[in-house]
Amino acid sequence: xxxxxxxxxxxxLVAFFAVGLTRDPREVPSPYIGKPxxxxxxxxxxxxxxxxxxxxxHGKVWLLNVWASWCASCRVEHPLLVEMDRRKVAPIVGxxxxxxxxxxxxxxxxxxxxxxxxxxxxxxxxxxxxxxxGAPETFVIDKQGIIRYxxxxxITPEALDKVILPLIRSLNA
Amino acid sequence: xxxxxGFLAVALLCAALGAWGQASEVARPDPVVEKRLKGLAxxxxxxxxxxxxxxxxxxxxxxxxxxxxxxxxxxxxxDSDIRAYMVxxxxxxxxxxxxxxxxxxxxxxxxxxxxVAGMVVLVLTVRRRKVPVDRPAGTKGGRKIxxxxxxxx
Numbered sequence: 011x012x013x014x015x016x017x018x019x020x021x022x023l024v025a026f027f028a029v030g031l032t033r034d035p036r037e038v039p040s041p042y043i044g045k046p047x048x049x050x051x052x053x054x055x056x057x058x059x060x061x062x063x064x065x066x067x068h069g070k071v072w073l074l075n076v077w078a079s080w081c082a083s084c085r086v087e088h089p090l091l092v093e094m095d096r097r098k099v100a101p102i103v104g105x106x107x108x109x110x111x112x113x114x115x116x117x118x119x120x121x122x123x124x125x126x127x128x129x130x131x132x133x134x135x136x137x138x139x140x141x142x143x144g145a146p147e148t149f150v151i152d153k154q155g156i157i158r159y160x161x162x163x164x165i166t167p168e169a170l171d172k173v174i175l176p177l178i179r180s181l182n183a
Numbered sequence: 184x185x186x187x188x189g190f191l192a193v194a195l196l197c198a199a200l201g202a203w204g205q206a207s208e209v210a211r212p213d214p215v216v217e218k219r220l221k222g223l224a225x226x227x228x229x230x231x232x233x234x235x236x237x238x239x240x241x242x243x244x245x246x247x248x249x250x251x252x253x254x255x256x257x258x259x260x261x262d263s264d265i266r267a268y269m270v271x272x273x274x275x276x277x278x279x280x281x282x283x284x285x286x287x288x289x290x291x292x293x294x295x296x297x298x299v300a301g302m303v304v305l306v307l308t309v310r311r312r313k314v315p316v317d318r319p320a321g322t323k324g325g326r327k328i329x330x331x332x333x334x335x336x
Binding site for chain 2: 108
């Protein structure tokens with residue numbers, strides 16, 4: 011009985027730590043969920059004379075995937091994106107972030123190009139507007155251009171099956 | 184986790200680059216702009232090296248954000264405009280001095296609550312201890328104590 015209170019306090023502390031351990035401090039909740047995707051206009055990576063803006067995808071559920079040839083985790087994620095493209099999950103637009111054309115283009119040639127198109131964000135300004143802090147990052151954007159979900163880091167098969175695919179299905183319904 | 188080695192590398196890189204300093208970031212630094220930049224950047228968290236400020240970190244993102252803050256200062260934006268710009272993109276997490284709201288109530292109020300609770304426990308404990316010592320000499324317990332003390336002498 012004498013130890014009831016210290017034991018209770020200890021139990022509370024353990025509960026706090028247990029919850030804390032399941033959370034990833036590197037995953038910062040995006041303030042953009044439920045808000046319109048920030049507007050931008052950027053050159054295509056493959057065709058610099060053409061430009062892309064998010065409104066071009068109006069009426070489609072699409073993914074915006076931030077990638078770069080210098081980004082090691084992007085290579086980890088890449089086969090899954092290629093697979094998603096093969097399965098026609100949703101159109102994926104690449105935001106080629108702070109990368110040089112002469113590095114980015116061979117990278118896509120080598121590992122495959124899952125993107126309907128990539129845009130070239132050389133100085134990273136659009137990345138900042140989207141709150142990007144670590145590539146790869148993936149945004150799920152609905153038919154009205156609202157950001158519905160953001161995945162930070164490489165998409166895992168688990169996240170794809172449990173979160174992203176069901177979300178895309180419900181947004182397309 | 185396959186992200187762990189990458190994270191470690193980034194952490195080490197941040198530490199190394201942070202120590203390097205940022206002497207030559209702009210060709211001709213304007214002292215007024217640099218002073219305001221420093222004031223702002225010291226209260227903004229670098230999202231890549233989360234325990235560093237944007238002022239301290241030399242992660243590419245921190246450099247870009249310093250460049251962005253410089254541009255906005257020269258465009259005549261106020262400090263609160265610039266802070267709002269950061270919060271809009273990265274959320275309250277970017278502020279080292281987060282605003283008081285439902286999510287941060289425990290963060291701001293927690294220490295005060297713990298302090299008050301500690302003082303209550305302290306007062307109660309001290310009060311409880313006093314009781315046997317202050318027992319008046321006329322009671323049964325008091326006489327017993329008196330007897331024991333005299334016995335000892």
